Amino acid sequence: MMEQVSSTRVRKGKDKIALWLVCIFSFIAMIPLFLILWDVVSKGYKNFNLRLFTEVTPSSMDALLARVNNEPIPGGILNGITGTLLIVGMAILFSVPLGLSIGIYLADNQNKRFAKVVSYLTDLLQGMPSIVIGIIAYAWVVKPLGSYSALAGSVALTIMMLPMIVRSTEETLKMLPGAYKEAGLALGSSYTNVVFKVLLPSGFGGIFTGILLAISRVMGETAPLMLTALGASVVNWHVLEPTSAIPLLIWDFYNDPNLVDLVWSSSLLLLIVIFLLNWIAKTVARKWKV
Amino acid sequence: MKPILELKNLSVSYTPGKNAVDDVTTDIYPNTITAIMGPSGCGKSTLLRAINRMHDLYPHIRTTGEILLKGKNVLEMDAMKVRRLVGMVFQQPNPFPTMSIYDNVLAGYSLNGIRLKRREKDEIVEQSLKSVALWDEVKDVMSKRGSFLSGGQQQRLCIARTLAMRPEVLLMDEPTSALDPISTNKIEELLLELKKQFTIIVVTHNMSQAARISDNSMFMYLGELIEHGNTTQMFTKPKNKRTEEYLTGVFG
Amino acid sequence: MKDKLFRFVLFFAALMILLLSAGIIYSLVSRSLDTFNEYGVWGFISNAEWDPRKATEEYGALSFIVGTLYTAFFALLICIPFSLSVALFNGEYFKGTKVASAVSSVVDLLAGIPSIVFGLWGFYSVRPIVIALGVNAQGFGIFLSSIVLAIMIIPYASSLSTEFISMVPNNMKEGAYSLGATRLEVIRRISFPTASSGIVAAYILALGRALGETMAVTMLIGNTDRIPSGLRGTGNTMASVIANQFGEADGLKLSSLIAIGLILFIITAIINLIAKMVMKRLSKV
Incomplete structure (x- = not known):
């Protein structure tokens, strides 16, 4: 038996090789992030100026002329910034109250059959491809109203954000000790007051983090907006009119050789906003840990 | 008689400058059961885990001194070899949930990449399970998962798994604290049987258990070995005041 | 009241x-x-x-179904060694260390990058490499989109796998070590079998992501409405054909694109259901 054990050296060798492979592959897996960041920053910083925030997208013709004369691109992405604010803002307005309510309901009725069905459907919605959600918003809003609109875009983003907010709310509330609720009720407080004065404040960190992450996730969504908000070359605050958004502009710039210089600076802006949201979410999660 | 295990100035620290086991020197003789007692946090498990180099798994733990197994320093040997020579049974029964009962007994062999013939396997399994008095209970359900057994059976399976490797010394870290009284009783009887072939060191916080099964007892306090001697003598006439206080329930 | x-x-x-x-x-x-x-x-x-x-006029979905499965499975295949390594790095070898939390932060950031930015990066930075490798003349196709897709799903596959690998009870692993096993043997014989259902579920969910990914694939796959000729070929996925042609579509074409959306929806729903069932089995063990 002990002779067979003499392969110890081989086994230790294998053990070491495995550790090295794991380290090397993990290292390689991290490289794309830095390559992407490098691409976006190094190509985007040139046009990352005040103009980007104050002027709307130039026409392809003006951009071409500027290019021929070796001038910087005459315009920015103000229409995209306002559009994103409008569309995402509305989506927050729709999805947060609804998502919180559903999350509270699910956390409180875990064993009801109806809650289980709702919980399963929430998973289903969460796994739904964003392009299909685009189709739905098209069918529900664009078709009946006869026009592409910011509203349609925000409906699509609402459907995307909803399951994420429901899940994070439900999960956070489930982690709170049951005694919180009982203590509140034992003091003679109403259920409504317990929810608003005890449960939601105690779970604030987790819930708020979930909302921020949901916002950052839909911020860069392009496909559903192509089918719903469509895009516009002017600043539009009217919810029933076609509206642009930063990711939609990136798509336009990518497809227009004259405007392609703006593609990286808009991506840079988008990444900054998304990473900032992620960072705030992480900080909040750490500070208000349940 | 020559000791099978000699601890010389053994210290273990989790954080630098603070010894969880502090300068322990003592001998352990073959075919005896030694009980290590002491209040929780006194370093008894830490001492035990040093003997089969479990501390190597956690890089921040430092072990100094010498542990001689039949004259050879365990701390300078290959850790994997040490762990085969010095078996260990844990507080929580931990049969591998993805393996059958049969494979659990042979886990030491398969994990070490040792290939056995079918006949050898059957023989080892039967012998090991018989030596923990589990054979009759499980011989018809060999292909079932180990996690289906009761807690006491699981712990005996874990002992069988360790015995299958024919270790020199058997370490047990509170092996019955997660079990009911009947299972505990069975395991205690088993240990008395096993000491004919093995040397056993068992950490326990149960004084009457130590009194029932052990030949020798060690009393540890704040990382130091306060007293080590014949169990009967220690329980009737402890040499040290703190041992006496612990045994009479003043603290612990 | x-x-x-x-x-x-x-x-x-x-x-x-x-x-x-x-x-x-x-x-x-x-x-x-x-x-x-x-x-x-x-x-x-x-x-x-x-x-x-x-x-x-004639419409059929087969080309896009094949294109979708082709890219998604190839992406999954590429992603496995990397995400599994990250999972072992964070959940086993360096569990709880600062290095591990740095690695998982980096991988998490990858998940935050929008699909369209992945598409840009794939177009401007990965495509030239694919051309230089001689895969095909233009670079576009199944190969290019699968590589970028693989990078996109690494965070999803690895974060869930990490969770399940780090959940393997320590006393189980110590039991194996105490019998003389090396770390690799503990991983192969104890950690992987114990966490297997969870890891499988993680990859099924990652596959679901890959199936529905739209923008990056639309920008990289070449957008041809035929069954891809192979890894080097171009094609379209269900998601990319919708993104590409929905805007100008009406009548039967619009209906066919929505039908493709329905099929995609059903496939992803089934994938999610399977993942959920696999995880449920895990919680019973």
């Missing part, structure tokens, strides 16, 4: 999820009926022809 109203509001909100799901299925089905009436369900799925010219 106030409580009753409040509870009703909560219940009604939960009911909205039910209505939403029912509405989604209803809308997808009713708006793709034209196509299914024209070709039959199986006829539409099994036909590889996609010809939008008015005179010879």
Whole structure:
């Protein structure tokens, strides 16, 4: 038996090789992030100026002329910034109250059959491809109203954000000790007051983090907006009119050789906003840990 | 008689400058059961885990001194070899949930990449399970998962798994604290049987258990070995005041 | 009284999820009926022809179904060694260390990058490499989109796998070590078998992501309406053909695109259901 054990050296060798492979592959897996960041920053910083925030997208013709004369691109992405604010803002307005309510309901009725069905459907919605959600918003809003609109875009983003907010709310509330609720009720407080004065404040960190992450996730969504908000070359605050958004502009710039210089600076802006949201979410999660 | 295990100035620290086991020197003789007692946090498990180099798994733990197994320093040997020579049974029964009962007994062999013939396997399994008095209970359900057994059976399976490797010394870290009284009783009887072939060191916080099964007892306090001697003598006439206080329930 | 109203509001909100799901299925089905009436369900799925010219109009989904499965599975294959390594790095070898939390932060950031930025990066930085490798002349195709897709799903596959690998009880691993096993042997014989259901579920969910990914694939796959000729070939996925052609579509074409959306929806729903069932089995063990 002990002779067979003499392969110890081989086994230790294998053990070491495995550790090295794991380290090397993990290292390689991290490289794309830095390559992407490098691409976006190094190509985007040139046009990352005040103009980007104050002027709307130039026409392809003006951009071409500027290019021929070796001038910087005459315009920015103000229409995209306002559009994103409008569309995402509305989506927050729709999805947060609804998502919180559903999350509270699910956390409180875990064993009801109806809650289980709702919980399963929430998973289903969460796994739904964003392009299909685009189709739905098209069918529900664009078709009946006869026009592409910011509203349609925000409906699509609402459907995307909803399951994420429901899940994070439900999960956070489930982690709170049951005694919180009982203590509140034992003091003679109403259920409504317990929810608003005890449960939601105690779970604030987790819930708020979930909302921020949901916002950052839909911020860069392009496909559903192509089918719903469509895009516009002017600043539009009217919810029933076609509206642009930063990711939609990136798509336009990518497809227009004259405007392609703006593609990286808009991506840079988008990444900054998304990473900032992620960072705030992480900080909040750490500070208000349940 | 020559000791099978000699601890010389053994210290273990989790954080630098603070010894969880502090300068322990003592001998352990073959075919005896030694009980290590002491209040929780006194370093008894830490001492035990040093003997089969479990501390190597956690890089921040430092072990100094010498542990001689039949004259050879365990701390300078290959850790994997040490762990085969010095078996260990844990507080929580931990049969591998993805393996059958049969494979659990042979886990030491398969994990070490040792290939056995079918006949050898059957023989080892039967012998090991018989030596923990589990054979009759499980011989018809060999292909079932180990996690289906009761807690006491699981712990005996874990002992069988360790015995299958024919270790020199058997370490047990509170092996019955997660079990009911009947299972505990069975395991205690088993240990008395096993000491004919093995040397056993068992950490326990149960004084009457130590009194029932052990030949020798060690009393540890704040990382130091306060007293080590014949169990009967220690329980009737402890040499040290703190041992006496612990045994009479003043603290612990 | 106030409580009753409040509870009703909560219940009604939960009911909205039910209505939403029912509405989604209803809308997808009713708006793709034209196509299914024209070709039959199986006829539409099994036909590889996609010809939008008015005179010879004919629509079938097979090319895109094949293109989707092709890219998604190839991406999954590429992603496995990397995400598994990250999972072992964070959940086993360097569990709880600062290095591990740095690695997981980096990988998490990857998940935050929008699909369209991945597409840009793939177009401007990965495509030249694919051309230099001699895969094909333009660089576009299954190969390019699968590579970028693989990078996109690494965070999803690895974060869940990490969770399950780090959940393997320590006393189980110590038991194996105490018998003389090396770390690799503990991983192979104890950690992997114990966490297997969870790891499998993680990869099924990652596959679901890959199937529905739209923008990056649309920008990189070459957008040809044929069954891809192979890894080097171009094609379209279900998601990319919708993104590409929805804007100008009407009549039967629109209905066919929505039908493709319905099929995609059903496939991802089934994938999610399977993942959920696998995880449920895990919680029973």
